[in-house]
Amino acid sequence: MPGCFKCTLFLFIAVLSFISFILILIALGTQKWMAAKILCKTGAELVNATDPELVKFMGEIYYGLFGGGKMRQCGLGGRHSRFTIFPHLVKTLNTALHVVIIFFLCMAFSFALTSLGFCILNIIKVPYRAIKGPAGIALWNLLAGVFAVLAVTSFMAAVQLHNLTERIANFQENIFQFVILDEQYEHSFWLSVASATVHGVNLLLVAISVIHFPALKTKTEEANVTAEDIMY
Known part of the structure; x- marks a missing residue:
């Protein structure tokens, strides 16, 4: 495989590794992992609410790994x-x-x-006494992917x-009880x-x-055949 093609692949892998890092960072920082519709069951039962009236007892909740909001x-x-x-809330979870x-x-x-760093090392060919080359890059990407999964x-x-x-929706609710009507994973997830x-x-x-592609060979010029070449 031509060296420039392998370097281009490593560069592309480095860019993707950086994008993955940014994606996880955004997922950690934002609080939109899950959103749900909640029903105030206690309030609906107190007034014996029927289907058209249940809208007055429906709220919403969203949360992430560090916080969220509720209506x-x-x-x-x-x-x-x-x-x-x-x-505080983590104690109830x-x-x-x-x-x-x-x-x-x-x-x-x-x-x-780490995958990003090893890609850069392989592109600029800096000596590094550790697992390097395609095997090292594959290892770090495998570990990153496994932990994300x-x-x-x-x-x-x-x-x-x-x-x-449901646990988050009923946090510090001493009088009313909420039930989950519908929930869906949001963009952070x-x-x-x-x-x-x-x-x-x-x-x-x-x-x-790591695939070894056959090198392209230029067509050699045909040699001049003389009478002596034919005889011998």
């Missing part, structure tokens, strides 16, 4: 509030699982930066198996999924970089 309606108009996961999600994401963007899977487990949205996908693409590019 609650219990028949007296909407009330907006904001909350933070740390240090599965603390270990929530911290593990953040840890996995931190590891994912750390390895994404683990973070996404752990968050889905917290939502589906540990009723994360999908940014983490995109980050894992980017590392999958990087692994494919690394595999392409």
